[in-house]
Amino acid sequence: MTRSSPRDWTSTLADIRRLNAECRAGGPNALVAFTDLTSRLFCLTVGHRHATVHLDRGERLGHGTVAGGHKGEELIRLTNDHYLRFIVSLYVEEQADVYLRAKLSVFQYQLDAAGKDWVFRYDYARDPEEKRHPAAHLHVNAEPRVRGVTTPRGFERVHFFTGRPTIESTIRLLIEQFGVPANSAAEVWRPALYENEVAFLDVAHRPLPGIIQ
């Protein structure tokens, strides 16, 4: 990935709109469209010039996994040389007009490739058998600054209930709260993330925070 001119971003923005529409359309092309969409969102924002994403597919029709790196990997290298552990397990409903669905997703910001120095992680799982904890939650690898906080399994194992985590909100958090440099100007990436996120949330499964359904 290389830094592009403003004209190139215009092309990327147009691609993002088109690919989002292809994801919404569902069908067999939606998995590839989601992979390309992910690539462009990170290209526009916090993806390192050598970062990669990949799509794994098997013989089970309509199923795929989009993850960072190459086959067997899951890390997207960021512009600050840290990493986002990125895994989205996807499937397409048989009905042709149904939006691509995520079975589970993990977005984990980590300082090292091994993941020992992870900072936060958004988890999402759709299906009831996976809802031992609320479908969407946040983990923070930290300790409270005050005494007396009881957490049976450690603070980093607390499931902070959230709404549906999105790629866009995770990227926004990285840029705005963790200072990860963006590849494009704020006037470019802000509206692009907003537009894509609104379109996604319009059709997304949005579990109520904290409710185990």
Added chain:
Amino acid sequence: MLAVQTYEMTRDEIVALIEAKAARLHVDPKHIVTAHRHGELEDWADYADILALAELLENDDPLFTA
């Protein structure tokens, strides 16, 4: 855009990848997947890569049922 790759894998390639990842974590892949499906896995995200690969296999794959 970031470089994008698509990997079309056979059942055996997927199973080999799952087993390699499970070996690195010193876990039994069958246990991880079945425990997850029964809601008995406390921290499923630790094994999200294994679970995501397992989704590429049919539900009655011998890896889970044997």
